[in-house]
Structures are given as structure tokens and as C-alpha cells.
Amino acid sequence: xxxxxxxxxxxxxxxxxxxxxxxxxxxxxxxxxxxxxxxxxxxxxxxxxxxxxxxxxxxxxxxxxxxxxxxxxxxxxxxxxxxxxxxxxxxxxxxxxxxxxxxxxx
Amino acid sequence: xxxxxxxxxxxxxxxxxxxxxxxxxxxxxxxxxxxxxxxxxxxxxxxxxxxxxxxxxxxxxxxxxxxxxxxxxxxxxxxxxxxxxxxxxxxxxxxxxxxxxxxxxxxxxxxxxxxxxxxxxxxxxxxxxxxxxxxxxxxxxxxxxxxxxxxxxxxxxxxxxxxxxxxxxxxxxxxxxxxxxxxxxxxxxxxxxxxxxxxxxxxxxxxxxxxxxxxxxxxxxxxxxxxxxxxxxxxxxxxxxxxxxxxxxxxxxxxxxxxx
Numbered sequence: 001x002x003x004x005x006x007x008x009x010x011x012x013x014x015x016x017x018x019x020x021x022x023x024x025x026x027x028x029x030x031x032x033x034x035x036x037x038x039x040x041x042x043x044x045x046x047x048x049x050x051x052x053x054x055x056x057x058x059x060x061x062x063x064x065x066x067x068x069x070x071x072x073x074x075x076x077x078x079x080x081x082x083x084x085x086x087x088x089x090x091x092x093x094x095x096x097x098x099x100x101x102x103x104x105x106x
Numbered sequence: 107x108x109x110x111x112x113x114x115x116x117x118x119x120x121x122x123x124x125x126x127x128x129x130x131x132x133x134x135x136x137x138x139x140x141x142x143x144x145x146x147x148x149x150x151x152x153x154x155x156x157x158x159x160x161x162x163x164x165x166x167x168x169x170x171x172x173x174x175x176x177x178x179x180x181x182x183x184x185x186x187x188x189x190x191x192x193x194x195x196x197x198x199x200x201x202x203x204x205x206x207x208x209x210x211x212x213x214x215x216x217x218x219x220x221x222x223x224x225x226x227x228x229x230x231x232x233x234x235x236x237x238x239x240x241x242x243x244x245x246x247x248x249x250x251x252x253x254x255x256x257x258x259x260x261x262x263x264x265x266x267x268x269x270x271x272x273x274x275x276x277x278x279x280x281x282x283x284x285x286x287x288x289x290x291x292x293x294x295x296x297x298x299x300x301x302x303x304x305x306x307x308x309x310x311x312x313x314x315x316x317x318x319x320x321x322x323x324x325x326x327x328x329x330x331x332x333x334x335x336x337x338x339x340x341x342x343x344x345x346x347x348x349x350x351x352x353x354x355x356x357x358x359x360x361x362x363x364x365x366x
Binding site (some may be wrong): 001005006007008009010012013014016017018020021022023024025026028029030031032035036038039040041042043044045046047048049050051052053054055056057059060062066067070071073074076077078079081082083084085086087088089090091092093096099100103 | 117118119121122126137138139143146147150151153156157160163164167170173174177178181182183184185186187188189190191192193195196197199201204205207208209211213214216217218220259260262263264265266267268269270271272273274275277278279280281286287288289290293294296298301302308314315318319320322323324326327328330331332
């Protein structure tokens with residue numbers, strides 16, 4: 001990699017990323033009144049997040065078992081409406097402990 | 107006050123980001139990039155998956171067109187998010203403020219901002235985004251500087267951080283709202299279909315997110331139109347009490363009756 005490759009690459013990445021983020025914020029400034037579109041925009045984040053999380057969360061760690069345990073911890077804690085930070089840190093701890101245990105046992 | 111709320115909401119995101127961008131920087135250094143490169147990318151891009159993939163492509167000597175289209179496909183979901191965010195910002199947001207806010211649109215900032223019950227303000231969004239951006243860049247700097255001495259076992263555990271946060275965002279409303287639960291279930295099913303089916307799993311992540319979420323959300327929006335887009339619409343009615351607006355709302359109510 002030359003310096004030029006890196007700078008041009010970074011410029012393209014930043015440019016494309018900014019355009020995808022900005023285009024609808026800058027162009028669609030009027031409020032949408034259509035019920036279907038309103039419902040669609042209300043629901044879309046839940047769908048996007050669900051698609052991004054499952055099943056990828058299971059494979060987000062080194063071994064599937066720690067991924068399963070971390071996922072279970074996240075599901076249970078958020079079912080009982082714990083905050084984002086609590087859920088996140090607990091899952092990290094669960095994965096870490098699970099992998100530690102596996103290393104000791106195997 | 108609003109700024110403070112934004113910062114407070116941004117802290118858990120910043121912590122999650124710190125670990126992810128840390129991992130990103132370590133990976134970039136391992137691939138052979140100089141210390142400044144991941145920091146520059148994090149400071150100018152502020153996006154997760156896109157940065158991982160883009161950096162890999164640059165390392166592999168990919169053509170400009172390939173880098174361009176990969177970034178576009180991965181990031182196109184932001185266009186949907188910005189569109190829905192735009193609806194929560196009110197029409198009195200000046201263009202230059204929108205241009206600044208646009209940079210801070212990320213999956214997490216969006217997910218947290220869109221959950222706010224009231225219209226979004228510049229100070230709230232700025233607090234939220236500056237806070238999470240600090241976590242993002244801070245994690246990258248630390249990762250680039252001391253990635254070599256970081257225990258890999260801890261790295262694996264950090265891999266789950268942001269996913270766990272997403273779970274915490276989608277599960278509570280699924281409990282209280284059956285239509286959200288339905289949507290989360292079919293979205294998960296669709297995602298698994300793309301993930302595990304032989305030919306379908308060759309599709310890139312960006313496309314899967316768009317196809318699956320647009321399809322599933324359309325079904326949910328048709329089956330369960332929101333009965334009370336109330337708070338948003340009422341405020342807008344007060345802000346711009348012109349006849350055009352009112353007829354639109356009336357027509358809107360008719361549509362809703364039809365859908366029932």
C-alpha cells in the first residue's frame with residue numbers, strides 16, 4: 001500500500017459514507033403524512049436491528065458456545081428491561097467467563 | 107438540559123463503540139497499516155461495518171469502483187435511517203444543522219434518537235453524537251497505539267458488545283407491543299434464511315439488511331398501521347396550522363380506516 005492508495009481509499013470511504021447518511025436528511029425535509037409511510041418509518045429500526053443482530057450475534061465471539069451464552073444473557077436481561085449499558089457489559093462479562101471456563105476445562 | 111440528556115444517552119454507546127473501534131484499529135495495524143490510518147478513517151467515516159470492510163479492501167488493493175460499490179451497499183441503510191430521523195426533526199431544522207447531524211448518523215445513534223418520545227433538538231443530537239464520536243475515535247486511538255499488548259481473550263468478549271446493545275433496544279418494545287414483536291420475529295426469520303441458505307448467503311450483508319428489512323417492515327406496516335402517529339402529527343399541526351396540512355391529515359385518517 002502506498003500513501004496515495006491509503007489517502008484515496010479513505011477519501012472514497014468517507015465520501016460514500018457521508019452521502020448515504022446525508023442525502024435523505026438534506027432532501028426530504030417535509031413531513032410525511034401518509035399513514036403507510038409513517039408506519040413504515042416507525043417500524044423500520046426494529047427490523048433493521050433484528051436483521052443485523054440475528055443470527056450474527058451467535059457468531060460474534062471466538063467460539064459458538066460463548067456466543068450462545070452471551071446471547072442468552074442479553075436476551076434475559078433485556079426481557080427484564082435492563083438498560084443498554086447493563087445488558088452490554090453483562091454480555092461481555094458472560095462471554096469472557098464462558099471462554100475462560102472452556103479454556104480451563106478443555 | 108437537552109445537551110446533558112444527549113450526553114447521558116451517548117455514554118453507553120460510547121463505551122460500546124470504544125471496544126468496537128479498538129478492535130478495528132488493532133485489526134488495521136495487524137493488516138500492516140501505519141498508526142495514523144485507522145485514526146484518520148474513524149475520524150472521517152464514523153461507521154462500523156463500512157470501515158472494517160473498506161480497510162480490508164484497501165489492504166487487498168481493490169479497485170476504486172469496487173471500494174465505492176462495497177461502501178455504498180453496506181451504508182445504504184443509513185439513507186433509510188436518515189429518512190426516518192428527518193421525520194422526527196421537524197421542518198424548522200436549518201440545512202447546515204442537518205448537514206452536521208448527518209455525519210453522526212450511525213446505527214446506534216439512530217436507534218437511541220428515534221426512541222425519544224418528543225421531537226429531536228439540535229442540542230440533544232449534538233450531545234448524543236459528540237459523546238459517541240468521542241468513544242469511537244478514542245477507542246481507535248487506543249487500539250492503534252496499544253493493540254499489541256491487548257489480550258485476545260478480552261477482544262473476543264468485546265465482539266458481542268454492540269449486538270447485546272441492539273438486543274436491549276429491540277426486546278423491551280417487543281414485550282409491550284405485539285406488532286413490534288411480530289416484526290422482530292419475521293425479520294429474524296428472514297435474516298436467518300439469508301444467513302443459512304446456500305445461494306442466498308453469498309449476498310453481502312448490506313443487501314441482506316436492505317432486502318429483509320424493507321420486505322418485513324412493509325408487511326408490518328400494512329398489517330398494523332400505527333393507530334396514533336399522534337404526538338408528532340399534533341405538534342406539527344400546531345406549528346403550521348394551514349388548511350393544506352389539515353386536509354392531508356383528514357385524508358390520512360381516511361386511509362387508516364381503509365386499512366383497518
